[in-house]
Amino acid sequence: MRTAFSVETVRAAELELMARVPEGALMQRAAAGLAVVCAEVLGKVYGSRVVLLVGSGDNGGDALYAGVRLARRGAGVFAVLLSPERVHAGGLAAFRGAGGRVVGIEGAEDVLRRADLVVDGIVGIGGKGGLRESAAQLVGAVRESGVPVVAVDLPSGVDADSGEVAGEAVRADVTVTFGAYKPGLLIDPGREYAGVVRFVDIGLGGVPGGGDGSGEGAVEALQYADVASLLPLPTGESDKYRRGVVGIVAGSGRYPGAAVLCVAGALRGGAGAVRYVGHAADAVIARFPETLVSAGPPSKAGRVQAWVVGPGLGDDSERLEDVVGADVPVLIDADGLRLADEAAVRGRSAPTLLTPHAGEAAALLGVAREEVERGRLAAVRELAGRYRATVLLKGSTTLVAAAGGGGAVRVNPTGTPWLATAGSGDVLSGLAGALLAAGLGAGDAGAVGAYLHGLAARHAADGAPVGAHDVAAAIPAAWRDVRGD
Numbered sequence: 487m488r489t490a491f492s493v494e495t496v497r498a499a500e501l502e503l504m505a506r507v508p509e510g511a512l513m514q515r516a517a518a519g520l521a522v523v524c525a526e527v528l529g530k531v532y533g534s535r536v537v538l539l540v541g542s543g544d545n546g547g548d549a550l551y552a553g554v555r556l557a558r559r560g561a562g563v564f565a566v567l568l569s570p571e572r573v574h575a576g577g578l579a580a581f582r583g584a585g586g587r588v589v590g591i592e593g594a595e596d597v598l599r600r601a602d603l604v605v606d607g608i609v610g611i612g613g614k615g616g617l618r619e620s621a622a623q624l625v626g627a628v629r630e631s632g633v634p635v636v637a638v639d640l641p642s643g644v645d646a647d648s649g650e651v652a653g654e655a656v657r658a659d660v661t662v663t664f665g666a667y668k669p670g671l672l673i674d675p676g677r678e679y680a681g682v683v684r685f686v687d688i689g690l691g692g693v694p695g696g697g698d699g700s701g702e703g704a705v706e707a708l709q710y711a712d713v714a715s716l717l718p719l720p721t722g723e724s725d726k727y728r729r730g731v732v733g734i735v736a737g738s739g740r741y742p743g744a745a746v747l748c749v750a751g752a753l754r755g756g757a758g759a760v761r762y763v764g765h766a767a768d769a770v771i772a773r774f775p776e777t778l779v780s781a782g783p784p785s786k787a788g789r790v791q792a793w794v795v796g797p798g799l800g801d802d803s804e805r806l807e808d809v810v811g812a813d814v815p816v817l818i819d820a821d822g823l824r825l826a827d828e829a830a831v832r833g834r835s836a837p838t839l840l841t842p843h844a845g846e847a848a849a850l851l852g853v854a855r856e857e858v859e860r861g862r863l864a865a866v867r868e869l870a871g872r873y874r875a876t877v878l879l880k881g882s883t884t885l886v887a888a889a890g891g892g893g894a895v896r897v898n899p900t901g902t903p904w905l906a907t908a909g910s911g912d913v914l915s916g917l918a919g920a921l922l923a924a925g926l927g928a929g930d931a932g933a934v935g936a937y938l939h940g941l942a943a944r945h946a947a948d949g950a951p952v953g954a955h956d957v958a959a960a961i962p963a964a965w966r967d968v969r970g971d
C-alpha cells in the first residue's frame with residue numbers, strides 16, 4: 487500500500503522525530519536525497535548550471551542545502567530569492583560558502599535562459615492558498631524557459647492535502663518528497679503537476695507518531711500485492727453461488743451496447759454466473775451465451791449476490807427501484823445515478839457503491855463539473871457522506887471514499903488516458919459488480935475493480951487507441967499480471 491498523510495500528520499511526526507535527532511539533521515537528510523535526484527536528472531553535475539527558486543521557509547532551506555552539494559561537485563548554482571529578508575539563514579550562509587551565487591527576482595529570467603535545471607523550493611507543505619503574485623510570475627518564467635524542473639517536497643502551488651491548484655503552479659518533471667507521500671501528489675490535478683515522484687526517507691517510519699507506528703493515511707493507493715491478496719479465487723469447493731452471482735440491470739432499446747459491455751466486465755470479474763435483466767437480452771446472448779437472461783422485474787430473476795444497475799438504462803426507474811430495494815450489495819452507475827432517490831439509497835440495509843464520473847458527481851452535488859474536477863477529494867467525500875454509500879469517482883485519478891465519507895480515500899494508480907473512451911465505465915461497473923458478488927466489501931470492490939480496469943486498458947492499448955470491448959477482453963491479462971503468473 488502506498489499511503490499519503492495529511493500535512494497535520496506529517497508535521498506532528500516531524501516534531502516528534504526532531505526532538506530525538508540533532509538540530510538540522512532532517513533538513514540535511516532531505517537535501518542529500520534531493521541533491522542525488524538532481525544529479526541524476528542532470529546526468530553530469532560538473533560544469534552544469536542550476537537555478538534554485540528559494541522561498542521564505544524550510545522548503546527553500548532544502549533547496550539551498552542541495553545547492554551546496556551540487557556546487558561542491560562543480561555545478562554553477564544560482565539562487566533566486568523570493569523574499570531575501572526571510573530566507574533560511576543557515577542555508578543561505580552555507581550556500582554562499584560553497585560558492586553559490588545569489589540573484590534577485592529581477593535577475594531570474596537571465597539565469598533561467600542558460601540553466602540546465604531548476605529546483606523549485608518556493609513553498610512546500612507550509613503553502614497556503616494560491617501562489618503569491620511574485621512567485622506566480624517566477625513560475626510563469628520557468629515554464630517559458632522550458633528548463634527541466636525538480637520540485638522540492640511538492641510542486642509549489644499544489645495543495646498538499648487535496649491536490650487542488652488555485653491559479654499558477656510549478657509543473658515538475660520530478661518531485662522529490664520527504665518522509666511521507668502527500669495526498670496532493672497522488673490526486674489530480676496535483677499529481678499531473680508532480681511528474682515522477684521520488685521518495686526520500688528521512689526517518690519518519692510509518693509516520694503517525696514518527697516512529698515505526700503506522701496508521702491510517704488520508705489517501706491510500708493499492709499496489710500489486712494488495713490487489714493480489716484481495717482477488718477472489720475459486721477453490722475446490724466452489725460452485726457458481728459460492729463464487730457469486732452478479733445481476734446486471736442495464737441497456738435499453740436505445741443503448742443495448744451498454745448491457746453487453748457491462749456483462750463483458752462482469753464475466754471477467756470472477757463471478758460464478760451473470761444474470762442479465764432488461765431490454766437488451768438478445769444482444770447480450772448473441773455475444774455472451776453463458777449469460778442467464780430474463781425480462782421481468784429484477785426481484786423475480788432468481789438468486790444474486792450483488793446487483794449492478796444503470797449503464798444505458800434510460801428511464802427504467804421501475805427496475806432501478808426494485809434493485810435499490812434489494813437486500814444485497816448494489817452498484818449504481820450512469821442513468822441509475824440520475825434516477826436513484828437519495829433517501830432510498832441512504833436507507834438501504836446492504837452496502838451501496840456509486841460510480842459517477844465528474845459530470846455525474848457534479849449533477850448529484852448540484853455544482854459545476856469543473857468544481858468536482860478541481861476538488862476531487864472533497865467531492866468524493868461529500869457524496870459518500872450525503873448518500874451514506876461508498877463512492878467511486880471516476881477520472882484521471884479515480885478515487886474511492888468509504889460510506890459516510892470519513893477514513894482513508896483510495897486512489898487508483900493504474901489509470902490511463904486511453905480509458906477515456908465510450909463504454910469503458912460500463913465495463914468497470916460490471917467488473918466491480920462481479921467483485922461485490924464474490925464477497926469483497928464495497929470499498930475493496932471499487933478499488934480492485936478500478937485497478938484491474940486501468941491495468942487492462944494499459945494492456946489493451948499498449949500505446950494505441952482502444953475501444954471499451956478491448957478493455958474488457960484484456961481484464962484476464964491484468965488479472966494474471968497482478969497474480970504474477
Ligand SMILES: NC(=O)C1=CN([C@@H]2O[C@H](COP(=O)(O)OP(=O)(O)OC[C@H]3O[C@@H](n4cnc5c(N)ncnc54)[C@H](O)[C@@H]3O)[C@@H](O)[C@H]2O)[C@@H](O)CC1
Binds near residue numbers: 501516545611618
Ligand atoms: N519540518 C521538517 O522537519 C522538515 C521540513 N522540510 C521541508 O520544509 C518544508 C516545510 O517548511 P515550512 O514549514 O517552513 O513551510 P514552507 O517552506 O513550505 O512554506 C512556508 C513559507 O512559504 C510562504 N508561503 C506560504 N504560502 C505561500 C504562497 N501561497 N505563495 C508564496 N509563498 C507562500 C510563507 O510565507 C512561509 O514563509 C517541507 O515542505 C520540506 O520541504 C524538510 O527539510 C524535511 C524536514
Ligand SMILES: [K+]
Binds near residue numbers: 545607608610639640
Ligand atoms: K516546492
